[in-house]
Amino acid sequence: MATQAGAKAPLRVVSLDFCADQFVVKLADRADILAVSPDATRDFSFMRREAKGLRQVRPDAETILALKPDVVIRSYGGGPQMGPFLERAGIKVHQIGWGEDFAAVRKNVREAAVALGQPARGEAIVAEFDRRLAHLKPAAQVSALYVTPGGVTTGPGSLVDRMMGQAGLVNFQTQEGWNPLPLERLVTERPAMLVTAFFTAQSPHQDYWSQARHPLVRNMLADLPVARLDGGATACSGWFMVDAMEAMAATGRSIQTKAEALPTEVRP
Template sequence: MRPSKLVLFVSITVAAGCSSPQPQGAVAPYNPGKAPLRVVSLDFCADQFGVKLADRASIVAVSPDATRDFSFMRAEAKGLRQVRPDAETILALKPDVVVRSYGGGPQMVPFLERAGIKVHQIGWGEDFAAVRTNVREAAGALGQPARGEALVADFDRRLASLKPAPQVSALYVTPGGVTTGPGSLVDRMMVKAGLVNFQTQKGWNPLPLERLVTEQPAMVVTAFFTAQSPHQDYWSQARHPLVRQMLTDLPVARLDGGATACSGWFMVDAMEAMAATGRSIHAKTGALPKDLQP
């Protein structure tokens, strides 16, 4: 081989992580009962499961959002290497398992699998069963099934021991000025916490400002209202004086933004916080809010 061609060959090999991609369909055999030696997570949802369930020494890299304030496991993720979800970078890290929810886009999974890298996809769901499934499947992919079962057991224990509020009306408010109604995961969390969702329209919709002029909930539930969270749009309804006044005058359950995302076990933290705020209202008044009285 001529020297110039040899240099080119070595450069390409190094850039590709010192390994040649395997033919399509030739995914290396993987034993889910054996803990992988090298784990990489590609987005902040995947970070939660990787950081919680994998051995820290096995975590090669996490996403750049792993330590952001909307990442529940942000404290535990500090000190871990952060990489962007681009194919060349991932190949160079030589992971045994890549955990993702959306990181890298739709073409990332087939690309990595052609290179012989196991990819575990974090699922999504709108109920508590999805939480159990996500934990168990991620734990299995990371070779830590016992940790997964322990985490699910703790999740179920805390759900069972949750002391709900006595049907206190509440409005969920995001910095973007939207709220959610019946059928969403946040709504199910509110119901489990003993709250009655002030928003009656299904799906995610703008805050009901016209209704709030004449009628208000007993409390407000907020998430992501922190300094590092995405800035509110200037025209966001969350900036409306009526909403700002509510946040000042009414009891507010200020949730860790990370506790409401990614269908994870940590949502029980949010439910406990909502229930505690609702119970405190009832304890002070000794009666149900006016809008819920017979």
């Protein structure tokens, strides 16, 4: 059936992994979405509620070809050969990028929006991301440790570290990269607060032997202020990470407020 003059032609879209799902569910018209990945409604997917009811398919070539999409959005789904394979079959593939700064967020949103035929929608999301960043009220350099269920944390140079800095937190972890929690240091030193993500029943990497289960860490989780983030808000270099920064800043500010309420002689 011919499209009415001036109307946007339908775009048949498939996303292959949970990072791609976020952008497709947010940016595309729902009627255009043929399928999303099996992780689209998992609790580590930020757009999990909006993804309910959409068809889910595994990222295998036979299934994708049978759907006959106009465009496939992917980050890692289907492995490194999936993109070239689909392109040889005449299907447009858009690769979601990764990055360690906020410029990558803007780039990811804008490029995905163009690939989905929704450039204005992408610009609106970027504008709202920047507005919220500009109005973020950071804490005053509050020491914080990022803790994952797998018992690892991250130090300077990572995107999480940059998010913590934007929120006014000072990363307790000083070693670059992703490393085990610094248990030996935590015996004698403690951050003012913790930041956690993915601590939910369905989340991956719930290792019984994880350092996050160590009594020292469990006591800190019980005793210290904790910014408990939606795990999806820290993933995939997406616009939603501003939610995590606002939550971290709010917890940091609450520590300051309590400290200021104490008599001068007992302030930390």
